[in-house]
Amino acid sequence: MVSVSVDETRRDLYSLCLVNKTFLKYSQPLLFRRVQITLPYRFMLLLDEAERASSTNALSAIRMLDFATFRAMGLRRTVGESKERRFVTPWRLQAMVDAATGLVAFGSSATMDSALSLEVLESLLLRGGARSLPGRMRGVSIERGRNKDTQNALQSLDLCGCVSPHFVEAMCQFVDKHLPRLDHGRRPIYDLAEEDEEMVESEVDDDEERRGRGRSSVRTRDQSSARRMAPRMTVRSHGRSFPSLQRLGLAGVTLARDVLSSFVLAFPNLTHLDLSQTKADAGLLEALADSHVRLESLSLSRCRALTSQSIVDLLFSPCTEDLIELALQGTLLFPTPLSPDDMRMVIQRAPCMRSGAMRYLDLGGCPLTDEELKLFHGQPALLDLGLGSISSISLEGVSSLLLHRAPNVQVLDLSHSCGAHSPSGFVHAVNLYHDLLAPCTQRPQALAIAQQLRRLGLKQDSAADDEDDWHAPTNLRVVELSVGALSTVRGGLSTWKVIWGSGRRGWVVDTAAGPKPCATDIESEPMVQDRGRSAQSGEGRRAPRLASVSPAPTRSLLTEEPRTAGALRTEDTRGRTGSVWLNRSSSRSRAGGMHLRPPELTMRGANNAPPVPTMRSRSLSLSAPRERSEEASWKDVPVAPQVVRDLPPEHPRRVELEQLARQDGSVPGTVGWHSHKMEVLLGYGMLGHEIGNYAWLAYQAS
Template identity: 35%
Template sequence: MKPSAIPVKRPFPVDILEAIAAAVFDAALPCPSSPLDPLYLPNTANMPTSSPSAFPAPHWSEPVARKTLANMCLVSKDFYYAAKPWLWRRIEVNLPRNWLRLLDEICGEDEEHTPPQVIPTILMPVSTDGYPHLVVTSPPSSLSTPVPDNNVAMLSTKRVTQLANVITMPDKDMRKRTVPLDLLSPGVSRDPSPRRLRARSPGRWRFIRDVNRRIHAEPGLYVPTPVYSRPGRYVRHLDFNHFRTISMRHFVGDGTRFVTEARLERLLKEMPNLRVFGATELIESAVSANVLAELILRGLPYNGAPVRGRGAVRLKHEMEEADDEERRAEYKPLEALDFCGCASPIFATSLQQFVKETGLGLSYKPAQPKRLASGHFNGHAKEPSLIPVPLRTFPGLRRLCLDGVASVSPDILSAFVCSFPSLTHLDLASTCCTPTLLQALAATPTIRLHSLSLSRCSRLTSESITDFLIDGGAVTEGIRELSLYGDATAPCPLTRWDLGRIVTEAKCFIRGQLEYLDLSGSALDKSHLAGFSPQPSLRSLGLNFLGANISMHEGTEGRTEGLTLGDIRDFLFNKAPNVEIVTLVGSTPELTGTIHDGSPHASPAKLTASKGAISIALHSQLLLPLCVPACISSDSPNYSPPEPPTRLRVVELSAFTLSCLGTGAFGWKIVKSRGGRAWYVDSTAVWADGALRRGVQEGKGKEVRVCLERWACEGSPHGVGWHARKMEVLHGQGMFGREDGLYGAVSFAYAG
């Protein structure tokens, strides 16, 4: 009897392993169609779905995907090489210790340990036996890692194809020069050593450049491509959203700053394929002018060093600048930048220095009159005689968030923002944005805005916003997410007349394409709601602090009675039935329990309703008519109950109003954020498999209801909330993006 053959394990093809790693990475990316809900955990056992679904989860969490890729690297060597690029593709720095490890892994050395005068060159002296030979000598003895003399190798060109750690090229001056061994051989072929000779990124880049130039100069010579083991070339996403330094100096370092300008600049030089970068207020002091140059001046065409005439001598700093420009020309340009919360004077000074050094600014040219449909020019239109035009542009960047960057002067802000002519997402909330900036954006023919936030911009005027939204043309006609949020301290500057014009004339309103709209702090009243076109795509609506700006822009004749719950109910029922989230903080007298007297100057409001009356008004006038289907009796066996008239399931309310609701009723629960915001949520309404289901008690979606009830009793974690106030630009989700960390606090926690 023959023994059974031992099965042989055959490795998977490389493309299959790479496809598996790519699928794991893609599972953690946000889906284009969001269910507007936080990521309910734990439900990672189910496969993510791309449809609007809260259960199963629309995507994995980032830590789950990262841990899965890390475990794949431990399976085998083939899995390691397939999963490593995807493991390093997205980096979120959270702790100082991890930041220092990241520097050592990607850069390889600290500033104080960088060996001086490491300039790699290549040589090929002529041999006496008729064959060209290569000489690779050790570095100078003055460096920290000496190499014995017997490491000098004499090789013929026929053996170059067999040894990947030797690169040969002819040199005209026939002089022997030194090449650091770390630039010639991959790191996996030798034992790692923290004190090994290494070169900085510009020096390493010059080495690769010389190799490529001489390869093209000698087409018959085979030169193996040098393999560099550092993972910086895999990184596409880098952000500091979760970075913390509180109480860390006792465990890491001696009290100095962890993220410094030199460290951050050196790290960015090692990432030629970086496409997304996010900073916070904890590292804003490290975002210097040089760091901004490394981020923004990427992917620009290199025209060569300027010629200064015969016999001109180029200075050292001029050569370094030329090398930096040539190196950045080979890098990929950034697609998204997030500077949320960078409001210190240090960051403002760095941005001002960058704008001046790179020649950014606005020039003015005469405006061309618009041609009418009849073919004649309109010479009587109210148009500016001069329009601002940027002096220099960077067409690669598409998404920009400057939320809270309030210390940058208006002229610097305008010059910086207008230098990006391909923007689709722009967040200027709480900045010194002026009408000049909006005028310059409207005059840029290549901008196609999809998401725009002008929240709490006190320098804007009602006329400038109106002209930008109505006369912006292709720049603003495609807007789907618009935030004009204002509150009692910084109201929306729109007057009643201009708000009426926007509602009835702006193309983004007329076409009914808006998905997110926030008119908080404006003078919105019943007449404006009546002028709205049907909004079938609207999913999130902000109506906080209505009437807060009437006393600022309107006189006595501009005062109205404001909106009531009945007006909002009729608008949602007739024109926006797909709205799922509405914010009503301090908007209607039924919820605040206060009324104003009829005097010309508004006197302090007086409490006129009890807490029980506020709860009854909310449920009877808004929630029950919009969220409960009509009762229709039928004896048919195939009878199915009708759907509710709207999809409303989340209402943001003030702390006083929520205190009148107790623990909730009819399945509605109070969910509070880690800050001052809170919501009244229908725990029985769940997006499951692409459909909104109400009255969920058991079966699919039960986990979501249990999770909401737990948050109502124990409190919610970071990043939980609805109707974000900060634009998510790193992944391009806009105002529907789900963020936690410092970005999530701005989106869902801050009440102002």
Template identity: 30%
Template sequence: MHLEEWNRRETFECIEAIDFTGCVSRVFSESLQAFVDDWLTEPTETSVSGEQNGGDDDRRGRSRDVRDITVAHELAHGELPAHHVDGSTSAWQKPMFSGLKRLSLRGCVTLSSDTIARLISCCPNLTHLDLSFTRVAPSTLETLGSMPTVRLEALSLARSTRLSGESIRDFLVEAPAAATIVDLNLFGDATYISPLSALDLESIITTAPCFRSKQLRYLDLSSAPLTSDMLDLVPAQPHLRSLGFSFIPFLELDATAALLRDKAPNVEILTLTASSTRVDLPPNLSALQTTMVLHQKLINPLTMAPFSIIPRPDAKIVSRLRILELSETVRKALGPTGGSRDWKVVKSKGGRGWYVDVSAGWLDKNDHADTRTCRPLVGSPEVDGSNPDDTLVYTRGLSQDHPWRQYLSSLADAAGKVGSAVGWHSRKMEVVHGHGMLGREEGLYGAGAFAFEG
């Protein structure tokens, strides 16, 4: 019976993605723990654990069933000698979910680090992993780093409160699994500040393969001890599209602008929530001063052609910056438009908000009359994760009646009365469709992606 059941299951297609975001109920936690104990833990280890707890947990019997099914399957396929069925020699082998590539455990705060580590250890081909807002410990990263076949494309460790800066540094610098990362989220905020020290951060920036490969597409270092001098050490990142520098009070706008101009000109989305508050944007600035500083130090140098008395048709805009995430204090100082013809404030359904160039975006190249366009960026053209197409170009300077400009303007006019999927610089990885941190989140998941500042 066991063999027939196993053979039937072999006809099933492998699951490629699982999203457990926000699953914190007792039923879920106990069920997943039981699954790990019954299927992913060696029977002898489970038995010892059960005896130490002083209980006759029926899960031990079910673990023996797992062993029996595995043995019958391997005997039928000639993979296991018959003498291994002898009770003196353990025939149990850990199940492997080779088809599972994308996994999100974001917000699963009721799961222990050991449970998460055991689950991950059975997924040898992971490419997208979201462990943000969990209780994972450094040992979990050690487990992940010891898996020879894992090659991650996207990783989120945002606000994982039990990780140390040393463990994050060692994983990113030394683990082969981290060398191929293109989406990296190490977000922290005023409630939970990044555990990285200045030395940890410098080591990651200068030696981590994912930085040195120059393939990063999404990066969030919010609340890390980043200084203006440290930005000089960052390798050029020509593919970077979304950058998180929030909750860094001593970060200078001039240094940030220099980074985008010289090393990351394709960044479109920059977050500066509660940043530069001790240097360029202190709370005591007037509304006019806030607007002038933001435009003079950051927006104008990056999004306008250099001033020239003699018109220069060949003058190029040095950056694709079109979206700034700002704190509520700065947004209030700006007002709806900050006195700009093209930039407007767009609020999410929650507390986050952005200062958006409504005249810029990705459009069909046959639909940009009277606009200035830049070379198409390799990668997803918009935050909805649609496939890149060579007919799309990055466009700035859309006319007042252009549909895309009118759409963004309508979001600004809505003053936060928008859907939960409206926003930029996602803080939740979209694992279902494999879009990493640049996906468009729908439904309740959109709240975790775009709604909350912290």
């Protein structure tokens, strides 16, 4: 099957709706499943459909309502008209949300955040419905046991970039009306049984005493277990919770700390949480560590109010044991608040770092040196690594980390890093090639010369087959650098070319490399317990859990087609191109009822190779941290050859990448690597992005 874009699929479905009533009956629900509001008049037409009684069934098929691409510019309206006569008003948006009874994902943007009133927030969160139960029949998605008169509960909410005073006021009103405010000066007031009051008071006293005399360098497992076994505290009866919502994006919102904390803690079943560039503080992280939340993707990038203690407590709590994506990015001016001792402890003993299941990791701005890089556990599943804004590391240390601990990394961020030993303060092209690109991606000199001789017909021996089977020691294909470093690369280094984004970010990309069509998922290495037992055996055995990671759909299927290890894409019978993902151990859908679970998965690569069936499984093996010394010897992580290099000049992927390199930054905002914004509507996490403002936040410098 040939891959088609989402727009082409919509045009085909619209054409089918015009055939006859039978085609209209079955094509219209698929056409309305994912609605993206781009222009005001499209919103007004959809609002007219909501006011018609005959269109109730069509609007009830909406699963995702997205305003990421909404724009009201270029309509020949004055500034006064744009301010006084808005297209997206609170009552219109509320009517739209109420008509979309099947809605499970909602995404807003800064271009319409003034319409998010208290009534709209109540319509989104207080829907009173049950979670949708997706299923499939003959390749067509259906809703199992769905009653058309009931509403689906919201499962994904993205409020990134919403800074309007109307929105902030509405959020404060929502929290005051439905949620309890949290006091950050002391612990929240809870209703407890009399026999539990003394235990809680003693716990508070112990915490205050520990803060007064200073925290020890290592928290023992007994202390952590005692804290988890403390009596659960129930919030006052006037507070509410929303167990259906699983993915929440709050990047860049300007809510006060108490409002933000109360809102985030109202969702006990979160799996994706984006708090980047917010006022999140230590009190919120402490409450998350004490909650029942089990996160898979977490972003705390550029949160200046956090403390080193709060980050460590969260990363050592059960809340983050299942993490596969973690972003702690900082800048040179505002680095991550982790202290060097805490950073070393996180690298060595944090459960998420020991599991070997991390897919995305951004430690930009953290206190790291080459010595800390040597302490990393093997990360066979790591695909995207951020080490920006760290001047104390060197290219040799990064190269050693990739060769021995994380050889499957494909995207590497080194912006404003590795320049401490350089007179210019940034990486030079010569050092970049000899210290990083050559040892990680190039053939050894002897093999390169033998290959050239064999092509000339001057060398024919039995070692030819072994040389043809050679693969690079790592899967590295994209390196992000600062502006000064990219200026030294200029015309490129062999097939490595400079691609500038539409903002201030730029990358050195191997234009002759691409994902292998038959690549499969990478299994994480199980951790070893103290007595040599597997983490899945013995006392405290934990049931294996399958975690899914999918790349987001991107521009022309090539700007970032494979950010996962498999670099896989699927296509269902509706013609919609998606991504291969794993069935979770529970019955919930990864996309919250939109991207439904197929019975069979096939793969197709960038060169339209035939589908190859595959089975993917990964178990997050978690156990008690095991002490190890810095001198302990660990075996190297083997590389999974999932990147094809030396693509021919006429290959479509190479042609498109070279075209992007020639455009010198005149590219759409969706072009880029190493996302800084979490995608929550479809559940792609930090390994994916959406279009519109979402992509701008993901791939632009701020």
